[in-house]
Amino acid sequence: MKTLLYMQGLTKEYGKEKAVDNITFSLNKNTSTALIGPNGAGKTTTLSMLAGLLKQTTGSIVMDGEDTKDIRKMIGFLPQYPQFYTWLTALEFTEMVAKLSGVEPKMAKLEAEKTLEFVGLGSAKNKKTGTFSGGMKQRLGLAQAIVHKPALLLLDEPVSALDPIGRREIMNLLKELQANTTILYSTHILNDAEEMTDQLLFLRKGKLVEQGSMREVREKYANPLYKMYFSSSEEAALFVEMSPWPTRQEGPVAFISIEDGKPKMQEVLLKLANSNLSLSKVERATASLEEIFLQVVNKG
Amino acid sequence: MSNFSFLFQKEWRENVRNFKILWIPLVFLLFGISEPLTNYYLPQILASVGNMPEGTVFQFPELSPEQILMSTISQYQLIGMLVVTLGFAGIIARERKSGTATLLYVRPISYFSYVNSKLLVMITIVIGGVIVGILASLYYTNILFGAVDIGAFFGFLGTYIAWLLFVISIVLFSSAAFTTGIASTVSVVFVLFAQIIDALLGTYWTISPWKLPMYAGQILNGNFDMTPFVWSIMITLIASIVLIAGAGYFAKRNVSKAKI
Numbered sequence: 281m282k283t284l285l286y287m288q289g290l291t292k293e294y295g296k297e298k299a300v301d302n303i304t305f306s307l308n309k310n311t312s313t314a315l316i317g318p319n320g321a322g323k324t325t326t327l328s329m330l331a332g333l334l335k336q337t338t339g340s341i342v343m344d345g346e347d348t349k350d351i352r353k354m355i356g357f358l359p360q361y362p363q364f365y366t367w368l369t370a371l372e373f374t375e376m377v378a379k380l381s382g383v384e385p386k387m388a389k390l391e392a393e394k395t396l397e398f399v400g401l402g403s404a405k406n407k408k409t410g411t412f413s414g415g416m417k418q419r420l421g422l423a424q425a426i427v428h429k430p431a432l433l434l435l436d437e438p439v440s441a442l443d444p445i446g447r448r449e450i451m452n453l454l455k456e457l458q459a460n461t462t463i464l465y466s467t468h469i470l471n472d473a474e475e476m477t478d479q480l481l482f483l484r485k486g487k488l489v490e491q492g493s494m495r496e497v498r499e500k501y502a503n504p505l506y507k508m509y510f511s512s513s514e515e516a517a518l519f520v521e522m523s524p525w526p527t528r529q530e531g532p533v534a535f536i537s538i539e540d541g542k543p544k545m546q547e548v549l550l551k552l553a554n555s556n557l558s559l560s561k562v563e564r565a566t567a568s569l570e571e572i573f574l575q576v577v578n579k580g
Numbered sequence: 581m582s583n584f585s586f587l588f589q590k591e592w593r594e595n596v597r598n599f600k601i602l603w604i605p606l607v608f609l610l611f612g613i614s615e616p617l618t619n620y621y622l623p624q625i626l627a628s629v630g631n632m633p634e635g636t637v638f639q640f641p642e643l644s645p646e647q648i649l650m651s652t653i654s655q656y657q658l659i660g661m662l663v664v665t666l667g668f669a670g671i672i673a674r675e676r677k678s679g680t681a682t683l684l685y686v687r688p689i690s691y692f693s694y695v696n697s698k699l700l701v702m703i704t705i706v707i708g709g710v711i712v713g714i715l716a717s718l719y720y721t722n723i724l725f726g727a728v729d730i731g732a733f734f735g736f737l738g739t740y741i742a743w744l745l746f747v748i749s750i751v752l753f754s755s756a757a758f759t760t761g762i763a764s765t766v767s768v769v770f771v772l773f774a775q776i777i778d779a780l781l782g783t784y785w786t787i788s789p790w791k792l793p794m795y796a797g798q799i800l801n802g803n804f805d806m807t808p809f810v811w812s813i814m815i816t817l818i819a820s821i822v823l824i825a826g827a828g829y830f831a832k833r834n835v836s837k838a839k840i
Binding site for chain 1: 594597683689835836
């Protein structure tokens with residue numbers, strides 16, 4: 281897969297404080313990457329440096345193979361709380377930013393209308409942005425970020441301020457965009473990251489402490505637990521009672537810890553074969569992203 | 581000058597919709613009209629509303645047309661300059677603080693185009709407003725007090741425009757470099773207080789941008805010293821260029837202070 285952006289040793293210092301500390305990662309074309317971390321981890325600072333709003337203290341950003349000085353032509357940026365000129369209508373604003381982003385002036389209005397339609401603001405395009413609700417502002421924020429079809433879309437907590445319905449709608453729009461755009465977004469809503477992410481980047485105190493695909497991260501932080509499904513809660517309870525190994529029960533499921541091959545699965549299954557318990561399924565318990573997040577941010 | 585025209589369009593639209601394009605020239609127009617009218621009709625005004633004892637006699641000096649125009653300028657120098665400094669001190673700083681500038685700064689814009697679009701709109705509103713006001717004042721002065729030498733008038737107007745450009749540059753620079761509150765204070769200090777200081781201590785020097793309104797008056801009266809005037813004009817223009825360039829520099833430097 282072709283790399284769109286490569287950041288090496290990116291550092292941002294404020295006096296003696298390092299908001300971002302020597303971060304290196306790359307983004308492949310048309311993939312989606314989630315920047316995950318607690319408040320103050322450096323997510324917004326990282327995105328701001330990429331958006332050209334902050335200058336890095338050290339490090340380099342290489343976009344599409346070129347160490348360009350001004351990568352703003354190739355990006356679209358949505359801040360966490362986008363602010364608009366209240367005296368402009370949605371269409372006027374989107375058309376203006378389209379022109380400023382290099383869209384052919386003759387095409388800017390048409391592109392703005394199409395984009396507003398795409399984000400669901402077609403009927404509100406002639407309303408002043410000062411009258412917009414939070415959800416509408418977020419949609420308009422997305423429209424201004426994508427109107428010029430940027431190669432890289434940077435989104436800072438794109439759905440954190442929205443209600444569940446608004447969140448779902450924006451996530452669906454982002455999934456549609458994913459086919460043709462590289463997306464880097466920060467979030468602390470882990471369900472979203474689980475839903476729409478090719479790569480995870482975990483930040484803690486300005487440092488990149490973990491990265492990888494969802495599968496890689498899950499495997500690395502895999503829980504050594506196996507879930508054994510019985511036909512009833514009583515049967516699961518009986519298994520826990522007869523098990524000589526560390527085991528616990530949740531309804532009809534018994535959790536058994538198998539670490540470093542001890543006990544062997546064959547031993548467990550043999551024990552079951554000698555009993556009258558009816559096992560319907562065995563599966564490895566996958567760690568949720570939330571569990572991984574807590575492990576990553578609490579380690580070190 | 582990439583994106584300059586789109587940025588200027590935005591500035592223009594903003595100033596049309598917040599009515600600055602209307603009320604700032606109106607302030608200058610009102611002062612421009614009121615000065616010759618008030619001076620001419622002052623005896624009648626006092627007689628009708630002054631509630632003076634019967635038989636009171638006032639001796640009003642005979643005012644020349646040049647003095648009326650200078651009197652208009654002196655109104656502009658206080659109230660007019662206060663309107664300009666406070667009306668535009670937030671032109672960059674406020675956008676930065678509110679976060680609206682963030683969505684401009686992430687575009688491939690040139691910061692000099694950004695600053696120049698604001699400069700052009702300020703020039704249009706302020707200098708345009710002052711020209712309208714002075715022309716109105718000239719019209720009524722001509723009717724009520726007599727004609728002014730047209731050559732001297734254009735010299736006077738040109739000199740005053742150079743002064744206005746200097747004022748605009750100070751306000752623009754302050755707004756790019758500081759927050760709105762500090763920019764207002766800095767602008768008021770460097771436009772209004774500096775004038776007072778120059779007037780109080782200025783006998784020790786003859787070359788200064790703050791002396792331009794005085795030189796404008798001297799040109800109108802036809803008695804001025806060319807050398808300090810030319811030097812003052814040159815220094816004012818150079819200072820304005822430096823301030824505008826500084827505004828571009830600080831606008832770029834302070835991008836990181838925009839609310840995200």
